[in-house]
Amino acid sequence: MKANRLYGICHFFGAVALFVAAQISDPIIMFWVMLFNAIVYMPTIALSNVISYVSLEKTGLDTVKDFPPVRVFGTVGFILAMWTISFLKLELSNIQLYVASGASLLLALYSLTLQDCPTSKAKKDKSLVSLLGIDAFVLFKQKNMAIFFLFAMLLGAALQITNTFGNPFLHDFALAPHYKDSLVVKYPAVPS
Known part of the structure; x- marks a missing residue:
């Protein structure tokens, strides 16, 4: 299967899992739904690297020299997503799961626009x-x-x-009167 298609399928199932997780209140069911989400999400990390390498090679760029900046943008995107959730004060709300589901669905749709990644011609x-x-x-x-x-x-x-556990730990500082108005309590994802 082509990497870009599998990437889209994984993100689609992840979007469904996150949407369902946002509506669950039973911790045992939540565990299984989030485990499924992790199972379909983790391959997307390697798949995004494969898609990046193929795209860089097709445009004639050197993957050793030109891939690291691409990877840095992935980290910057992760930080911005965490900051967005923190600034919107959604860290303790199930709405963050709806936001993540929407982002995953957008990635699934975006994968349809990516150029095809050839499959291996290796001996089967x-x-x-x-x-x-x-x-x-x-x-x-x-x-x-x-x-x-x-x-x-x-x-x-x-x-x-x-x-x-970092975010919930930092939120607990609100219980201490001299920390309740600090930046760390208001927006825990920002300083970390």
Whole structure:
């Protein structure tokens, strides 16, 4: 399947999941809906990289030199989205899920306008181990790769914890009288 089409499909299902999540009040059902959302969202990170690489190559640009600025704009977009939710004071509201659903739907529709990414012409009769990427584990024989992987996992875990619990933690500062009017309490996503 072409990367741009799969990207659109994943974002469409993510939009549906976020729309449904905005209407749920049961924590167990919310867990499963958000797990589904994560399952369809996570591949879009790699797919957006593939689409960027293909687009850069088709326009004759060097992916090593020209991709990093593209990636920086992704980070800037993430920060602006968080600031928007914070400035609109939607951080503790289910409306933020509707906003995210709308953004995901827009990305799904936008993916229809992207140029097609060619599929691999590689030989199709690969082993199951190769198809699942398990043969990449041989890289862990190299000490540097094993250390890099370990620290990447630890950093990823720390990032997920701060993304999940940082905002509610900062909102709790409103309970302390001398912090209730601070910028951190009013707009927690802005200073972080």
